[in-house]
Amino acid sequence: MMESDHGKRGHLKVYLGYAAGVGKTYQMLTDAHELKRKGVDIVIGYLEPHGRKDILVQAEGLELIPRRKVAYRESVFEEMDLEAVLRRKPEVCLVDEFPHTDVPGSGHTKRWEDVVDLLDAGIDVLTTMNIQHLESLNDQIWNMTGVRVRETIPDWVVKQANEVVMVDLTPRALLNRLERGVVYPPAIARRALQNFFKESTLVALRELALRQTAYEVESRHVTPLDTTWGEAAPAESEPGNVEASGPTNERILVHMTEHPSTAMLIRRGKRVADYLRGECFAVYVHRESDFSSLRVPQREAIEKHLNFARNLHIETRVLEGTDIAGTLIDFARLYHVTQIFIARPQYSRWQGFPGRNLVHRIVRKAGDMQVTVVAERRREKPM
């Protein structure tokens, strides 16, 4: 859905790529020159040239707002000077590397928060990012590359962008650039070739970026191509009619625990809900009304997961109940949930009564709902 334009909020454009060196920053700078020629007041708020000559050359002739120096642990880091950009108040500001995490003590924690401030001040922003930094793809990226990307952007932030443009280059051309030393200095290039820059990985990342861009285009401008997109709750669906119709009311309930797989479950639930244009809730069931009986690591894990879900704009609840399956399902009925997402149990080699495990009990009790047992995408073989 297109965001309604309230007031004079700035326009956000994201240049999306699948790896360093595909040409996002270069493309952004090229467009900046085109805008400048047309008389637009444009500045560079932050540029990360990585010492690349072509980028430095391309940045010439554009006004650069000096970076702010931030001291942290006896080192000095440089960040975008948000205040200075706001004072300068250009029409358009370039901000490289959207998913960057700011050094502690520099105001916001995340660069995207700086960008939101610029947009709120009515400044248009051009920014760059790679697909692997999108929160909902974090597990898939880990699975493909073996790298757990730490700097992520919640999907709802990218959704705020008015335009997402794919900056495309073939993996082979990118590898050539890497070998010619265009992208990184040799030592870093060698290391890069070992994880993200393997050809199969690049091809897969590129496919993800293409699909994500198509999704972003579709969610902004296109009425869905299919016509059968409403899934009424099973109880209401007409028997004998495969093309169940009606308004979308997909409601996904994610069951949180203290187990680390919960993060994966939350991402997956949210992504499915987003694609189906439905809603997503996340609940934790606890025996008591507060967490005081929990051990500290357990409590911290729960709180971390609750926060994580909230940051992704998921409504969370803590429910009190001794019977987890029963409590979950009562809640699900009350909120007309259509699908419950639970983690795949950790199977041990020997198992006494499989019927006793939670998955089994939930499946058995959820007489009128769908239960999705979400599997952790393990990395079994390096590619």
Add this chain to the structure above:
Amino acid sequence: MASDRLPADLDTQPSPDQLLRQLGTQEVQLRHERLKVFLGYASGVGKSFRMLDEGRRRHARGQDVVIGALQPDLPPELERLVETLEVIPPRKVQGGESMNVEAILRRRPRVCLVDGLAYDNPPGSKNAKRWQDVEELINAGIVVITSLNLQHIEERRAVVEKITGKRVTQTVPERFLYAASEIVIVDVPPELLLERAGQPSATDPTLANTMDRLSELREIALLLTAEVVDKQLEDYLLAHGIERRWGVQERILVCLAPGCDAQPMLASGKRNADRFHGELFAAYVRHPGLSEEEETRLKKQLEDARQVNAHVEVLDGDEPVEALMGLARAHSITQIFVGRSRREHWWDRFWGGPIDRLIRAAEGIDVRVFPH
């Protein structure tokens, strides 16, 4: 697939089928090195510029580059690029021009740029289509870099015509794209396209409809590129003997059984596949001794599955879970839909029924259990 029982170790041992495909892959790869396509969703996105610019850069790096074909009426910024490169003049035929394939073959450059891949040659030419000329160049060992507009892809023509309302006659078969080693999407927001076309402001409400139509074309072009890329990934993994344990694309497998309510599963499977632009499969593992009523119900399910365009498979196997998992692994399935049975044996409660076993076996795959 229909009758062969899938071996349990399918995911480690390449099947004869896989080996055959692997051979085919190598054949394709020979051609791979020699064709690069710049794909755009409309005219004006900058395909020709990207193509010529790549030619210029390769030339600057010392490669022997010529221009084999250009589109008429070049804008000035393209003229400047063309001037830096050697142009092989077209051959005049009565009623028009065509790329001079003989002259290019005699000249034998390393790289030949061919603008407008979908161009029809005038009557009396050796080949009716320019893409056939391009095939000759590729077969002679010349690298071809070319540009193509989405609307000229034969298989996409009907959809695109519905969106644009314009009839297109000159087309290239989609398989030609799949044979290309490299496909690059030239992506530009529709606003910029309208601006370049001299439209004063893209925010003009009267242009909203045009914007939506362009966006639809853009989405189709992005997804088509993703499909080609997915195929390339599959080829690469096959050629290197790597088993794909995950899917970039969502692939849903609906398990059919006469005792289940298949319709909600198929409806939901279809919608999920549409939404994620993924693929839908439906499978039934043959079970002896079905009653007449069960046979009828099953027939209906298979019929319904075909109705929603699922790839339908009927499997044989004493162990249904094993057969289904074999299929799931072979097609990089990401989600399995399974229905609870109408009748459940009392011992399932203690020893775990087929659904429990499926969940246990489906490592790395989501299992969605539907009510009956």
